Amino acid sequence: MSMLTPPGMGGKYRVTGAAYPRMSRKRSRPRIVLAVLGSVLALALVGYGALQLIDVFRGDSPKRNTAAGAKDCPTTPPKPAAKGGSTAASAASAPAKPAVVLPPPGEITVNVYNATPRAGLAKAVGDELAKRGFVIGQVGNAPADFDKKVPGTGILLGSPTTDKAAYSVLGTQLAGTTQQNDTRETADIDLILGDAFKELSTKEDADKALALLANPVPAPAKC
Numbered sequence: 165m166s167m168l169t170p171p172g173m174g175g176k177y178r179v180t181g182a183a184y185p186r187m188s189r190k191r192s193r194p195r196i197v198l199a200v201l202g203s204v205l206a207l208a209l210v211g212y213g214a215l216q217l218i219d220v221f222r223g224d225s226p227k228r229n230t231a232a233g234a235k236d237c238p239t240t241p242p243k244p245a246a247k248g249g250s251t252a253a254s255a256a257s258a259p260a261k262p263a264v265v266l267p268p269p270g271e272i273t274v275n276v277y278n279a280t281p282r283a284g285l286a287k288a289v290g291d292e293l294a295k296r297g298f299v300i301g302q303v304g305n306a307p308a309d310f311d312k313k314v315p316g317t318g319i320l321l322g323s324p325t326t327d328k329a330a331y332s333v334l335g336t337q338l339a340g341t342t343q344q345n346d347t348r349e350t351a352d353i354d355l356i357l358g359d360a361f362k363e364l365s366t367k368e369d370a371d372k373a374l375a376l377l378a379n380p381v382p383a384p385a386k387c
Contacts, residue, residue: 263379265329269297272330273352279306279314280359289357292364293337306356314358317341321354336373338364 274293278286290303305311310319317340320331324345334353335341340360365373 273299275302275354277306277356319356
């Protein structure tokens with residue numbers, strides 16, 4: 165037995181020459197599997213963290229999406245009815261918003277003047293306004309201060325004390341007019357037709373505009 169052989173060991177553990185016995189344990193397969201799984205899990209966590217950082221820098225976080233969706237106005241639930249009554253009865257008892265009081269066309273005197281080169285325009289417009297209920301005063305060519313000097317649809321000219329609602333009612337008959345005041349003390353209104361005037365609004369469109377003036381649609385509530 166060689167002096168390099170430990171006492172009590174022989175056979176395959178016997179040291180002969182340059183050969184040494186392998187004393188290491190065999191690697192356990194379960195440990196290898198667990199190590200591989202741990203590595204995969206670690207890589208997955210690193211990848212998920214990287215994706216979260218990318219979303220943060222791009223601004224696509226859930227908080228941002230929630231804030232964008234919160235722009236919509238929240239729906240206010242209906243208030244419960246008081247004891248002994250119904251919701252419909254409560255709504256019926258609530259005061260309604262009063263409609264806007266407008267002067268009828270029969271209370272508005274209109275002087276129609278033609279500031280364009282088109283002959284007979286003032287009379288044609290005056291006749292149509294009369295059919296729609298307006299009181300027609302003077303009809304003819306526009307004064308020198310306005311003759312061929314009105315590039316738009318027309319001008320509504322009246323006293324500083326003229327009811328603004330009267331301007332609005334007359335304005336429903338043709339779009340694009342402007343308002344001016346002079347020194348008169350009467351309540352009549354001059355309609356001075358300009359170069360851009362083509363024709364009056366249709367009776368149907370004018371009536372719809374009048375209805376909107378009398379019963380304006382409330383603006384949506386702001387959040």
